[in-house]
Amino acid sequence: MSARLQIQLLGGFAVERDGTPVTLPTRKAAALLAILAMPPGALITRERLADLLWSRSAEAQARGSLRQAVAQLRKAMEDDSGALIAAVGPGLRLASPGVEVDAVTLERALTSGSPADLELAGQLYRGEFLAGLAIEEAPFEDWRATEAERLRRLLLRGLQALLARHVDRGDLEASLDLGERLVRLEPLAEETYQALMRLHLGRGALGPAMREYQRCRAALAAGLGVAPSAETEALRRAIRTRPPTRSPAHEESEPRTLPVLAVLPFSDTGETETSEDPVRDYFVRGFTEDVVSALARFRSLRVISAQSSFAEADLQASPREIGEGLGATYLLVGSLGRGKERVRLSTELLDVRAGHLVWSDRHEVATTRLPETRDAIARGVAAALAARIDGDLLRQAMRKPLDSLEVYDCWLRGMARLRQGTPESLAEGRPLFRRALELDPGFARAHSGLSLTYFNEWTCLAWQRWREDERMAFEHARDGAALDETDHVTHFVLGRVLLYRREFARAEQHLDRAEALNPNDADMLAQLAIADAYLGHPVRGAERIELAMRLNPYHDDWYFAYAVYPNFVARRLETAIAFGLKAPHVATDVTAYLAAASAHLGQMETARRHLAYFREMFRSNIMQGSEPAAEEPMRWLLHVNPFSRIEDARFWADGLARAGLVISDDLWRDFPDGPWPG
Secondary structure (H helix, E strand, O other): OOOOEEEEOEOOOEEEEOOEEOOOOOHHHHHHHHHHOOOOOOOEEHHHHHHHHOOOOOHHHHHHHHHHHHHHHHHHOOOOOOOOEEEEOOEEEEOOOOEEEHHHHHHHHHHHOOHHHHHHHHHHOOOOEOOOOOOOOHHHHHHHHHHHHHHHHHHHHHHHHHHHHHHHHOOHHHHHHHHHHHHHHOOOOHHHHHHHHHHHHHOOOHHHHHHHHHHHHHHHHHHOOOOOOHHHHHHHHHHHHOOOOOOOOOOOOOOOOOOEEEEOOOEEOOOOOOOOOOOOOHHHHHHHHHHHHHHOOOOOOEEOOHHHHHHHHOOOOOHHHHHHHHOOOEEEEEEEEEOOOEEEEEEEEEEOOOOEEEEEEEEEEEHHHHHHHHHHHHHHHHHHOOOOOOHHHHHHHOOOOOOOHHHHHHHHHHHHHHHHOOHHHHHHHHHHHHHHHHHOOOOHHHHHHHHHHHHHHHHHHOHHHHHHHHHHHHHHHHHHHHHOOOOHHHHHHHHHHHHHOOOHHHHHHHHHHHHHHOOOOHHHHHHHHHHHHHHOOHHHHHHHHHHHHHHOOOOOOHHHHHHHHHHHHOOOHHHHHHHHOOOOOOOOOHHHHHHHHHHHOOOHHHHHHHHHHHHHHHHHHHOOOOOOOOOHHHHHHHHHOOOOOHHHHHHHHHHHHHHOOOOOHHHHOOOOOOOOOO
16 A cells, blocks of 8 residues: 555544545544554454444444445545455454554553653643544443543553653753643642652742642542642652752841741631632632731831742641741731621731740721721731831821722732733733722722733733733822822832833832832832842842742742842852743743853853743744844843843843844944834
8 A cells, every 4th residue: 555544543533645634424434444543453353343333233234334334434545455444354454554543653652661752642642532533332432431541541651751750850841841731631640740849849949849739639639539648748848848949149138136927818717608709718818918918018027928828828737837837936827707797807926936825816897997907907916026117107008998898809809810810810800900999999909900910911921012011000000109109019010110111210219119118028029129130239139039038938930030130130140040940931031141141151052052942932922933033032132121231231132142142233222212122
C-alpha cells in the first residue's frame, strides 16, 4: 500500500489519507476502523467485531452489517484491492505499513519512558480516547471506556514521571505547565500536587507551595472525602518551617523591636446565610482584611499580610505554631455572627510566646456600623500593645458611617473578585463597585476598587488597552482621593500612573503619602520597590521588598519578580538574577533584566539565552504573535520602565546591547519624555 493513512483517536475521531481528510459514511464505519486500528496489524475475529457493533442483531444480520461496513470503509479510503482492510481467515486486520495511529504512538512513547518520548506523549494526547464517537451499542461503549481509562492511567503515570524530572531539574515553566495539565487530567492524583509543592519549596516560593497543598486538600475532600496522605502533610510541615526568602545582599536593617501582629480569619457564626455568592466566605474574609488594613496603618506595629495569615490559619495549627510560622509575637482572633440587622463581634489578642490573653472585647452593633467597629478593634489592639500611635492618624482613618449595609456588601464582593486577578474577575468586580457608588456617591473606597480593577488590567493584562485603562485608573483614584485624603490605595495608584506619565516629582509625593498612610501593606510595599528603582532610590526599594516578604511570607511569585528591579538598578546583579530566576514567567521584561545583568557579569551565553526567552515572550505577550521590528522591543522596554535617571536606563540598555538586542541612539532623544509609542 503506497498511501499514507493517519488516524486520530485521541480527543475525537478523524482520518487523513496522504494529508487529505477522509469522510466516512456512518459512525459505525468509523467505530469499526477505530477497533481495527488498536493496533494496526492485529487480527480481530468477525465474531468479536459483530458483537461489539451489532450486539442487538441476529448473527446473520450482524455479519451482513459487518460486510457492508467493511465495503464502505474500503470505498471511502480507495482500498479496492483489500490491501488496507485485509480479510485473514476468521478475522479482519488493518494493514500496519503506512498507517499511523495517534493512540498507538502514544502508548509506544509511554512504554518507552524516555524523556523525549514522554514529551511526545504529552503533545499527542489531545483529549479522551474516541471522545464524541457515541455508538448505541453497550459492548462498544464498554470497550471504548476501558481503552480510554487504560490510556489515561498510562499517560498519568508517564507524565508524572516527566514532571518529577522537570522538578528535579528545576525547570519552572515546564513543571508548571505540565502540573496544571496533570491536575486537569486527574484532579485527585496526590503525586501531582506533591511534585508541585517540592518544586515551589525548592525555589523558596512558600505561597505557591502552600496553595498547592490547599488545592490538594480541597480536591481530596470533595472527590474522595479523605485527608491528604502523610507524605503530603510532611511537605506541608516543611513549608511552614522553611524561613522566608532573604536577600543575600545585606542583613536586615530594621531592629526587631516592633511587635509583630497576625490577624487570623474571623470565624463565621452567622444566623443566616449572607448570600449565594460563589466567592466562599467573602463577607467574613473581607471584614477580616478590613481589620488588617486598619491595623496596618500604625508604624509602631508590623502587621502580617492577610494572605499569609489566612494560609497559616487554614492549616489548623495551634496559636503558637501559627505565630512561629509567621514570625508573629501576637495573634488577633475573632468571630463574626451576622443576623439580619445586627452583628455580634468577639475579638481576642493573644501573646504567642507567653501563651496568655492580652486583651478581649465584644461588640453588638447594627450592620451599618461595621466599619466603625473595625476601627474600634484597631484602637483596642493598639492600646493593649501600648503602641506609640498617632491619635490624629487613627481619627483620620475613621470612615463616615454607611447608610446601608448593601454599600459595604457590594464593596466586599467587588474586592473578592479583585483578589482573583483574572480579566474576567476584574470585569465582574466593576459593576459591584459602581453599585456601591450609586447607593452612596461619597463612598471613597468604591473609587479605590474601580481604580484597582483598571490599574491591575493596565499594568499586567491588557497592553492593547494601555491608554484607556491608565486613564480610568487615574480618574477613579483622583476621585477617591478627593473624597478621602487618607485612602492609601488611591494615592498609590495616582503615584504609579504619574510615574508612567513621567511626572516624577508628583508621583513621588503620592507614593510617599501612600506608604505613610499604610506602612504595612505588603503588596503595596512590593510595588513601591519598583517605583523606587525608577525614581533613583534602589536601595530603599530593595529594603521595601524585603519588608514585604517578611510581612507576607506566603507571597505570590510576582514578589520575586519585583525584587529584580531595585536590585538591578542598585547594581546588585547577582541578587537580581537570583530573584529573577525564581519567577522569570511573571513579567515579560524580567527576562530582559536577566539578560542585561548576565551580560554585565560577562556571562554571555546565559545572557543570550535570557534574551532569546525575552524575545519569545515579547512576540507572544505583547505582539500577539506578530514579528516585531528590530528596535521595537527596546522601545517597549523603555516605555514600560519609566526611569527618571538616564544613567539607569543606559546601564540597562548597555547590558541588553551586549546580549544582542538592537538599540538605536534615537531612543534617547529627549529622555525621559520620548519618543514613547502610543
